[in-house]
Structures are given as structure tokens and as C-alpha cells.
Amino acid sequence: xxxxxxxxxxxxxxxxxxxxxxxxxxxxxxxxxxxxxxxxxxxxxxxxxxxxxxxxxxxxxxxxxxxxxxxxxxxxxxxxxxxxxxxxxxxxxxxxxxxxxxxxxxxxxxxxxxxxxxxxxxxxxxxxxxxxxxxxxxxxxxxxxxxxxxxxxxxxxxxxxxxxxxxxxxxxxxxxxxxxxxxxxxxxxxxxxxxxxxxxxxxxxxxxxxxxxxxxxxxxxxxxxxxxxxxxxxxxxxxxxx
Numbered sequence: 001x002x003x004x005x006x007x008x009x010x011x012x013x014x015x016x017x018x019x020x021x022x023x024x025x026x027x028x029x030x031x032x033x034x035x036x037x038x039x040x041x042x043x044x045x046x047x048x049x050x051x052x053x054x055x056x057x058x059x060x061x062x063x064x065x066x067x068x069x070x071x072x073x074x075x076x077x078x079x080x081x082x083x084x085x086x087x088x089x090x091x092x093x094x095x096x097x098x099x100x101x102x103x104x105x106x107x108x109x110x111x112x113x114x115x116x117x118x119x120x121x122x123x124x125x126x127x128x129x130x131x132x133x134x135x136x137x138x139x140x141x142x143x144x145x146x147x148x149x150x151x152x153x154x155x156x157x158x159x160x161x162x163x164x165x166x167x168x169x170x171x172x173x174x175x176x177x178x179x180x181x182x183x184x185x186x187x188x189x190x191x192x193x194x195x196x197x198x199x200x201x202x203x204x205x206x207x208x209x210x211x212x213x214x215x216x217x218x219x220x221x222x223x224x225x226x227x228x229x230x231x232x233x234x235x236x237x238x239x240x241x242x
Contacts, residue, residue, distance in 0.1 A: 094118075099206035115188060
């Protein structure tokens, strides 16, 4: 009786070609260059100036002035992002925003998950009111919700997450960030080691933004690998594309 019920299905299977019998392959994953070394393709200025961002000798050069951001053309949800950068001034300030709304607020910076990029002298140049150096945790890839974004820090320094190791290099030296962002959780590798994390972000799909914040910074690599979608839409944690 069971064989009789299966005969129609077996007949259909036998009529398929070899290619049709193979289970479809999962999507292929690979890195895409968001900076091509030639121009600003893939990026849209938000609130900086025509002179803020330029390509020189294959590098993306940010003058740092005025304060503001440029955003990716696309929205991203889950991904691996690789950014190689170097500050050119002592105490330089910059960063990359994930899952951002790309809508600047009062300080000219948008809502989003900021991955901090500060030159090592920043705490000494920007001292506390009593004249003592600022907290060293600022300068090695701190993760925090900017512009009102909320998240839970892995290694808390207030609402921010501080790296367990200070691995960033100083002025004129290249740093590599590998950022894994999945379903509201961010893990950060600095120069070859994962040292920071934050989770439960209340926005999980948005733009990438590169930040101009007062000092010259260079980028030589900005690459992304998109990963399968997650729960952002289900949770209402996404943006309508502009």
C-alpha cells in the first residue's frame, strides 16, 4: 500500500534531470569593496562638505572638517565589516556607525552603533576638569549607542563597552577592525584579536556611516560581507530607505 502511494512521486523524480535532483546550493558569501581606491562610489554625503572626503594615492582621506558623516548607499542588517584606518594627528577622533538612521542631531552626528576610532593621545589632550588624563578606555574601539540608540555593553564603562585589551596603534600607523554585526550583537576584533562586544541594540538595520570629527584620518580598506537576514523586520528594528 505504501509503495502504491509513493509511485507518483517516484515517477516524477525519475523524470527530473540530474541538475534538478540536486538540492539547491545555499547562497555564496564573499566580501565586496565599499571603497574602490578611485572615487566615492557607494557613499553619499550627509552633512559634511565637498572638501571633507577625497581619494588620494588610493586612500580615502577625511579632513575631519566639518563634523558630520557620509553614509553607505545601501542599508545593511547582518554583516562582517573590515575597516583599515590610521589617524594622522595626535588625539584624532573618528569612528564608523552601524545600523544608523543617517539623520544628524544636535552634535551633527546620527543615531547608530558607533565603533570608536580615537588616536592614543586623545585622553591626554582632552583632560578631565581636574587636569588628569581622561579614561584610557576611549581609545581602543569602544562600542556604544550614539544618538539615543540603546544596547547592553559586554565590558561596561557606563553605557559603553570598553575593549578588554588596548590594541590600537597610534598616529601614522594602520589599524584593522573586523566588525561582526548580527541581530543586534556586535563583536569587534582589533588588529587580529576579538576584544569587545555589545548586544541587544534597539536598531538592527540601517546605514553604515564614516565619521568626520575634527582631525585627518585615512582609510585604505572598507569591505563588507552580507550575511543572511535576521529578526530586524520581525522586531520592527529597521529603517525605511530614503
